[in-house]
Amino acid sequence: MGLAYLAAVLEKYGYKVEILDAPALEIDYAKLPAELERRKPDIIGVTATTAVAPSAFKTAQIAKQVVPDALVVMGGGHITFIPEETMKAEPSIDVGVIGEGEYTLLELVETWEKGGDLSRVKGLILRGKDGSIKRTPPRPLIENLDELPFPARHLLPMERYKVFGKQETLGLIFTSRGCPYNCICCSSSLLFGKKFRARSPKNVVDEVEEFVETYKSNHVEFVDDLFIFDKKRVEAICREIKERGLDILWVCSARVDSADLELFKTLRRAGCVMIYLGVESGVQRVLNLMRKGTKVEQAVRAVRMAKEAGLQVVASFVLGVPGETWEEALETIRFAKRLDPDFAQFSLATPFPGTALYQYAKEKGLLLTEDWTKYTVLKPVMRTEELSEEQLKKLIKKAYFDFYLRPKIIWRYIRRGHTKELLVNVLGRYLWQYFKSKLGFR
Incomplete structure (x- = not known):
């Protein structure tokens, strides 16, 4: 966008x-x-x-x-x-x-x-x-995001942007910019600054309404890094959606330390069907290494509250952070299974340029390659002093197979009609490599 x-x-x-x-x-x-x-x-x-x-x-x-x-x-x-x-x-x-x-x-x-x-x-x-x-000298950040016109979607092949597995067009909407946090794997603040800047609820819902009317679709994804950073603003957005009678299905993201049961229920009543939670690790020491600023128990609480509110949960996890041991990485995989989100997204810690992790990896000589096409978060591009390239390859495969190839998960996906997601996210990515390498996991 x-x-x-x-x-x-x-x-x-x-x-x-x-x-x-x-x-x-x-x-x-x-x-x-x-x-x-x-x-x-x-x-x-x-x-x-x-x-x-x-x-x-x-x-x-x-x-x-x-x-x-x-x-x-x-x-x-x-x-x-x-x-x-x-x-x-x-x-x-x-x-x-x-x-x-x-x-x-x-x-x-x-x-x-x-x-x-x-x-x-x-x-x-x-x-x-x-x-x-x-x-040239840096340009000051835009203070009033409401002054920006809505994206020129008429210049895009919108008919090509479909909701996964459906025929409806998906509307991606940014409602804020900036992130005040210091996670070592993230470069968001370098692009949009550390100050959180947000559009007004009316401006946001005006764009939602324009999208719905123009493209006859009710599927929206709010793609902000910190959609619920300002809870009062989010509540106001939900009120606007309800007051205008917009029957939309939408998705958003949140940090686990911003979880609030009543707010999650408000999101659900306004049409939110899924929330993406940045869990990242099941080990507090590793969260501290990442400078995430969250607690393991906050992740447990956030997933529980989201489910209680009727939201589907996508939980993200990062493996291979410098300092993390093999056993700690395995504990994060076990933790993901205990949390039992609807979907789990596992990534390898990837030192993207602009991140503190990139600087650390360069200084320590940990980079395996600077072939940017390999920076997919699914391939090891950095070793650590604790984990080799081969161990990282094993971890990412093990994470996806251990989480998704369980009878309860397969049955859940079949029951909900999510078999395509299972095939694409897991089997399509990893099964061929798995059988080729004949890896055995205990």
């Missing part, structure tokens, strides 16, 4: 914008030149998280070859976290947008159109004609 926000701001100021969601439209590298040749844009923007950065680099190369006079701009998390490294890695990128991009990109476009000096635009990293790389 980041591109749709950028496009909406540019459209508001009279610029013609197109978004090409190449994966959704099945446009591969062979087809891309024709798409660019047909449009001949003045400015070409690409965005990338770390895992897809190599793909963005390839896209930038093709863009430069097909439209050599176009300004190629890159934004997103990867270039925000390691701007100089990114510019050096890919010479096809002329300009990088660092951090929040809406007003930076607008000013960049306005300046470029007038033939002005881009070095006067805040929030950029630039490549000079002599090949030198220069950063």
Whole structure:
């Protein structure tokens, strides 16, 4: 949705914008030149998280070859976290947008159109004609998020974005930005700052209503990192939904230390059907190593309350944090089974650029690779002093198999009609590798 926000701001100021969601439209590298040749844009923007950065680099190369006079701009998390490294890695990128991009990109476009000096635009990293790389001063964060227009969904192939296993279009909505916490695996605060900034309840539900009316779908996901950080605001959002008679089914995320039974019941009455809880570990020492700031007992309480309120629970867990032992990782897997959420998501601790974990891994020589395509959270890209690459591979497979391939879980999924999720999430990812390697677990 980041591109749709950028496009909406540019459209508001009279610029013609197109978004090409190449994966959704099945446009591969062979087809891309024709798409660019047909449009001949003045400015070409690409965005990338770390895992897809190599793909963005390839896209930038093709863009430069097909439209050599176009300004190629890159934004997103990867270039925000390691701007100089990114510019050096890919010479096809002329300009990088660092951090929040809406007003930076607008000013960049306005300046470029007038033939002005881009070095006067805040929030950029630039490549000079002599090949030198220069950063401009940072841009202040947007204080009033309500002033941003709603994302330009009309520029996206919305018919391609379906609810998993269904035909209805899924609406992704951001209601806040910023995170004040210090988890070593997370880089959110580098992108959006540590100050929590939120849209007003009316503004949020106005967008929900527009989505429902435009796309005739009642499926919404609030994709904030901290949706229920401000409980009074969330209660007000729920009231707005109810008062407008919006019959929607929605999903949100929460920290386990924000669990509140009455609030969870309020969410459920307003149409929330599922909540994503960041549990991360079943061992307090490991939570402390992660600087999570939560307690194991808070996770137990949060899952219990969510279930009591009638919400399905997705619980996330991280394995392989530096300092975690093999036995502690196994305890987290056992803890996940005892918690018994509806779905469990296991990840390997991954040192994404911008995180404290990345700095630690580089300093200690723990990185196994900087091939960004492998930074999927399911492949080991970092060893630890306690766990080898092979042990990490075993752990992630064991976690998924131990949790999902239990008779009670299989029966639960069959009863609820979730067999497709089971096949995709577990068997599709791991069964072939499992039988190939013939791993045995006790």
